[in-house]
Amino acid sequence: MNRHIVVLGGGLSGLSSAFHLSRRYPEALITLVEKTHRLGGWIASERVQVRDGGGHTADILLESGPRTLRPNSKSVLELIHLLGLKTSIITTPVASSATKNRYLQIPETQGLITLPNTLTSVFSPPMRTMLLPHVLKEPVKRRNRPSSITDESVDSFMTRRFGPVFARTFGSALVHGIYAADSRQLSVRAAFPSLWAMEDRGWGSVVRGALLPDTASPRTDYDVGDIPNMMKNVSVYSFTDGIGTLTGALAARLQNQPHVEILCDTPVSSLGVAENGLLEVHLASGQKVNPTHIVSALPLPVLNNLLSPTSSLPHLTANPSSSVVVLNLIFPQTQPRLHPAGFGYLIPRPPSGYTLDNPGILGTVFDSCALSAQDSDAGNFTKMTVMMGGPNPITPSHTDLDAVLKQLSVHLTAPDDFLKVLPDPIYTRTHRHVDCIPTPTSGHLERMEELKVTLAKGVWSGRLEVIGAGVRGVSLGDCVESGKRVGENWIS
Numbered sequence: 001m002n003r004h005i006v007v008l009g010g011g012l013s014g015l016s017s018a019f020h021l022s023r024r025y026p027e028a029l030i031t032l033v034e035k036t037h038r039l040g041g042w043i044a045s046e047r048v049q050v051r052d053g054g055g056h057t058a059d060i061l062l063e064s065g066p067r068t069l070r071p072n073s074k075s076v077l078e079l080i081h082l083l084g085l086k087t088s089i090i091t092t093p094v095a096s097s098a099t100k101n102r103y104l105q106i107p108e109t110q111g112l113i114t115l116p117n118t119l120t121s122v123f124s125p126p127m128r129t130m131l132l133p134h135v136l137k138e139p140v141k142r143r144n145r146p147s148s149i150t151d152e153s154v155d156s157f158m159t160r161r162f163g164p165v166f167a168r169t170f171g172s173a174l175v176h177g178i179y180a181a182d183s184r185q186l187s188v189r190a191a192f193p194s195l196w197a198m199e200d201r202g203w204g205s206v207v208r209g210a211l212l213p214d215t216a217s218p219r220t221d222y223d224v225g226d227i228p229n230m231m232k233n234v235s236v237y238s239f240t241d242g243i244g245t246l247t248g249a250l251a252a253r254l255q256n257q258p259h260v261e262i263l264c265d266t267p268v269s270s271l272g273v274a275e276n277g278l279l280e281v282h283l284a285s286g287q288k289v290n291p292t293h294i295v296s297a298l299p300l301p302v303l304n305n306l307l308s309p310t311s312s313l314p315h316l317t318a319n320p321s322s323s324v325v326v327l328n329l330i331f332p333q334t335q336p337r338l339h340p341a342g343f344g345y346l347i348p349r350p351p352s353g354y355t356l357d358n359p360g361i362l363g364t365v366f367d368s369c370a371l372s373a374q375d376s377d378a379g380n381f382t383k384m385t386v387m388m389g390g391p392n393p394i395t396p397s398h399t400d401l402d403a404v405l406k407q408l409s410v411h412l413t414a415p416d417d418f419l420k421v422l423p424d425p426i427y428t429r430t431h432r433h434v435d436c437i438p439t440p441t442s443g444h445l446e447r448m449e450e451l452k453v454t455l456a457k458g459v460w461s462g463r464l465e466v467i468g469a470g471v472r473g474v475s476l477g478d479c480v481e482s483g484k485r486v487g488e489n490w491i492s
Ligand SMILES: C=Cc1c2[nH]c(c1C)Cc1[nH]c(c(CCC(=O)O)c1C)Cc1[nH]c(c(C)c1CCC(=O)O)Cc1[nH]c(c(C)c1C=C)C2
Pocket: 064, 065, 066, 067, 068, 069, 070, 176, 177, 178, 179, 180, 324, 326, 344, 345, 346, 362, 363, 364, 365, 387, 388, 433, 437, 474, 475, 476, 477
């Protein structure tokens, strides 16, 4: 049989699936179709040259999408091994301040508060009152998950176990930092399955469950070489030239394979199953392709719009998604430094809810702290990334640099100090990522099971697989894992 696989979408999920399919089915023709001129999706690493007033120059790496990876994803370690990227890895040690120091900025206050990083720091103010009582009370709180529910929002879960103030302060901030979403919308089972499992394991208590061993056995079928040895005592890592190294290497490897073709600048106008049972992909150019299999790594609502009525699928438009404004800032170095050493800070949902009257900052990453080896002469500059939008309404103030810097100075000034005047940034760059992170809402896992069942039978009969951040998880590791698993069960 002449297998022809069309992969839709040239982001990390699409590239990973084309890569793994080309290994699993070396005899197959694989066509990767991407509507824009570039591959990599939301991953975009770029170098800029900057100069400060004192004549120092530097070559600085900016990321507008994800900037770090975590060593726990075996599927990414495998890609690194198979693509030979070992020598480009740069790491942030577990013991570094970028790992240990994380901050919260409480809306309507000035300054940052330090999140605890050791057991003893939980007992210091303000965590002694903000966090400790809720965590101590939880194991003795009675089991309170209603037997009728199979899922709920992160906010509802945390409110049930730790109370509403904890849920708003810590739960919403966590959700901002990963999903840029409202924790009252996000499904706890889809986003944090381990929390749900801990509650089960701990007879109703998350804290008790966290102290008991997790008996789930992780998959082990990864060809990782000696990469895990490099990841000992590492909290996060990237590459000298940023996360784009991974997508760039995938694209280069695929481009060198005679049985893989990559079509950029190629929008798809529709897809479905013809009356004679053949799969059909119609390109906007008018060309029609009849593959034997299709892998969609497109956002689910985009796929929904392409499906012909007779080939429609359930639940593709069930979830909303978040748009994020990413502002990269490079400042000249100052004494004292502009921010404390650490990863950065997150901002919880304000008690009064999301409002229009500020630039809608969700958090700021102190990039200079984590992977300074990416930049030349990093010591003379401070690099930060401000993340805005998500559940905050997106308004013109997101691109009003003065408004953002004013807000930033409130965050970076100690509580009792006069407001800091920030130096003028040497470089700024704004990206607006529309609908970049899906928000799986309550019931998402069940909906995705129903989607899987529909795909396995009827007109599609297992010939279309739907993967990507909208299906099973939004981290880079989830995207690569979904690409690795695609086509595992194809027999014909
Ligand atoms: C464009 C903004 C993004 C926000 N979240 C993500 C992006 C791309 C995706 C994301 N961020 C994190 C994870 C979890 C990773 C994992 O578990 O392996 C995911 C899927 C955690 C995270 N959050 C921030 C950083 C720097 C990281 C590390 C991973 C990464 O580099 O993306 C900071 C941060 N991200 C967002 C906000 C609002 C924010 C605030 C400081 C949204």
